[in-house]
């Protein structure tokens with residue numbers, strides 16, 4: 001089955017839902033694709049998003065965001081996209097899991113990122129019980145506690161430096177430090193305890209993290225483990241369209257100030273455009289992408305601005 005839309009948004013996390021609200025309110029026929037449970041926000045407990053006084057569950061933010069997008073007329077389709085192609089008439093053909101195809105004038109990529117895992121025992125079981133993939137998001141839950149950051153890149157090193165501001169003690173476990181001289185100097189002159197040339201082989205604890213075990217047999221007593229091994233965007237879907245990636249890491253979609261990619265009609269917002277991994281950034285970018293995508297669809301269809 002084929003259906004036509006002005007704007008289709010790939011991803012129903014905060015970036016996609018905010019884009020849907022703005023595109024639908026701008027009178028674009030809009031659909032949002034993707035599964036709520038796959039959003040990074042689904043398992044989060046949020047206390048640093050503007051105007052929320054109490055800690056709010058990510059699930060309830062997403063539920064309300066979905067209702068809001070529907071209220072403004074966006075269609076919610078709980079399916080992943082399998083394929084996107086650009087057609088001769090300059091529209092995009094978006095193929096869903098069900099085999100249905102959507103014909104679209106503007107597409108917004110808001111598929112988020114998947115965090116690289118450590119893949120050690122205890123990591124999955126203790127996720128959300130001391131294991132986190134985001135210093136920016138969860139640092140405050142470890143105030144005055146001992147934490148361990150794992151990773152060799154600048155995200156891990158700067159994460160460890162940020163943790164020093166809240167934690168009572170910060171360890172950094174890294175195989176080899178691949179960071180700038182400036183960051184290395186900051187780290188070496190800080191209170192962070194660096195375990196260089198070491199790997200975490202196990203995260204220990206029952207119900208909550210108690211320690212990490214290193215490959216030399218050493219055990220570090222810790223309440224929090226921040227896995228900062230980087231992330232990858234779901235960009236494989238669009239590389240065939242020639243979407244440019246950011247020149248620094250080559251892992252995120254490059255966009256301009258209108259959230260437009262280098263491919264006409266293709267916009268991107270949220271984590272897929274790179275860090276910081278924060279709702280505030282995702283919804284800001286989603287707002288801009290939604291408005292721009294709707295305006296582009298209007299122009300492409302010859303309708304009045």
Ligand SMILES: Cc1cc2nc3c(=O)[nH]c(=O)nc-3n(C[C@H](O)[C@H](O)[C@H](O)COP(=O)(O)OP(=O)(O)OC[C@H]3O[C@@H](n4cnc5c(N)ncnc54)[C@H](O)[C@@H]3O)c2cc1C
Pocket residue numbers: 010011012013014015016033034035036037038039040041042043044045046047048049079080081082110111112113132133134137138234237269270271272276277278279280282
């Ligand atoms: C444990 C945890 C705690 C966090 N805590 C906070 C916090 O306290 N404060 C804060 O600001 N941020 C927090 N974050 C970060 C925040 O959740 C993300 O920055 C935010 O969710 C990014 O929004 P997004 O819409 O870009 O991507 P996501 O929310 O990850 O949504 C991506 C969407 O894309 C969909 N998708 C993926 N592939 C496809 C496909 N092929 N087709 C269609 N759809 C697809 C998914 O189903 C999902 O709906 C936390 C993250 C984690 C993991």
